[in-house]
Amino acid sequence: MATNTNGSGSGIRELAGKRALVTGGSRGIGAAVVRQLLDAGAEVLTTARSATNTVPDGAAFVEADVRTRAGAQALAEAAEKQLGGVDVLVHNAGGAGPHEGALAIPDEQWQDALDLNLLASVRLDALLAPGMRERRSGVIVHVSSAAVPTVAPPFLHYTAAKAALDNYSRGLALELAPFGIRVNTVSPGRTATPGGEATREQWAEVSARMGAEPGPTSADDTAPLGRDGRPDDIADAVLFLMSDRASWLTGSNLVVDGGEFPRG
Numbered sequence: 001m002a003t004n005t006n007g008s009g010s011g012i013r014e015l016a017g018k019r020a021l022v023t024g025g026s027r028g029i030g031a032a033v034v035r036q037l038l039d040a041g042a043e044v045l046t047t048a049r050s051a052t053n054t055v056p057d058g059a060a061f062v063e064a065d066v067r068t069r070a071g072a073q074a075l076a077e078a079a080e081k082q083l084g085g086v087d088v089l090v091h092n093a094g095g096a097g098p099h100e101g102a103l104a105i106p107d108e109q110w111q112d113a114l115d116l117n118l119l120a121s122v123r124l125d126a127l128l129a130p131g132m133r134e135r136r137s138g139v140i141v142h143v144s145s146a147a148v149p150t151v152a153p154p155f156l157h158y159t160a161a162k163a164a165l166d167n168y169s170r171g172l173a174l175e176l177a178p179f180g181i182r183v184n185t186v187s188p189g190r191t192a193t194p195g196g197e198a199t200r201e202q203w204a205e206v207s208a209r210m211g212a213e214p215g216p217t218s219a220d221d222t223a224p225l226g227r228d229g230r231p232d233d234i235a236d237a238v239l240f241l242m243s244d245r246a247s248w249l250t251g252s253n254l255v256v257d258g259g260e261f262p263r264g
């Protein structure tokens, strides 16, 4: 019987037989999701821009850049070839570099943030959800951010793209619900990953240069629960939404942030 790598798993292989695609599974939150999906019995394909030896053992890997239409197409083709279809789809790859001020964000930087944090999901869903619709079953999770309500430079392009992702995810959930497909969002708070640490360092550095207050995810900020998130905290939420325990959940946004951004 399998146990999850974080030691908290039930040992039930509740996703046995499921074919899963996870973007950005070579480190951080994505790698934890891949590990937990494998522990739950799923067959997993993951992707990143560069091949590394940090992809969890047991997962298939294909190199692709999800920011481009060609990358999404190549990934969908690899999923068809290697898995024969996708039952569970986790859009995890995301992030952005900082900008100086809201009015000084170059077009290319806006486009990059939108491509990675919104359009990558839109394009991949358009390629893979039709197969789910034919089979009248499937689960999609979009990884957004608990920082969306902060709307503060130097990551305004990122939070705007994630806000659009939240909105799109809810609309897609309504459209696909009649076909038995569930679509939900997981919004992590500050989580200890390579990408998260780099973002917080950049946030502090650019805020200092701009003379702005450090953002709510700055290095000295602590969530009410007293620690940063672990990648497995976020993966736990993703796996719950993938499982039949969430069979009556669609169009929801599960905020996993140690209480940093309380919502009503």
Ligand SMILES: NC(=O)c1ccc[n+]([C@@H]2O[C@H](COP(=O)([O-])OP(=O)(O)OC[C@H]3O[C@@H](n4cnc5c(N)ncnc54)[C@H](OP(=O)(O)O)[C@@H]3O)[C@@H](O)[C@H]2O)c1
Pocket: 023, 024, 025, 026, 027, 028, 029, 030, 047, 048, 049, 050, 051, 064, 065, 066, 067, 092, 093, 094, 095, 116, 143, 144, 145, 146, 147, 187, 188, 189, 190, 191, 192, 193, 194, 195, 196, 197
């Ligand atoms: N960590 C946090 O504090 C935090 C907070 C809120 C939201 N989030 C969200 O959670 C998700 C995961 O974040 P993380 O902190 O785990 O990030 P991370 O440590 O930077 O890992 C990102 C993963 O995505 C891959 N990736 C990045 N760009 C890609 C692209 N264009 N095409 C394909 N793969 C790509 C990376 O590999 P390559 O670089 O090799 O491509 C890596 O495997 C993101 O959507 C992020 O916005 C994180």
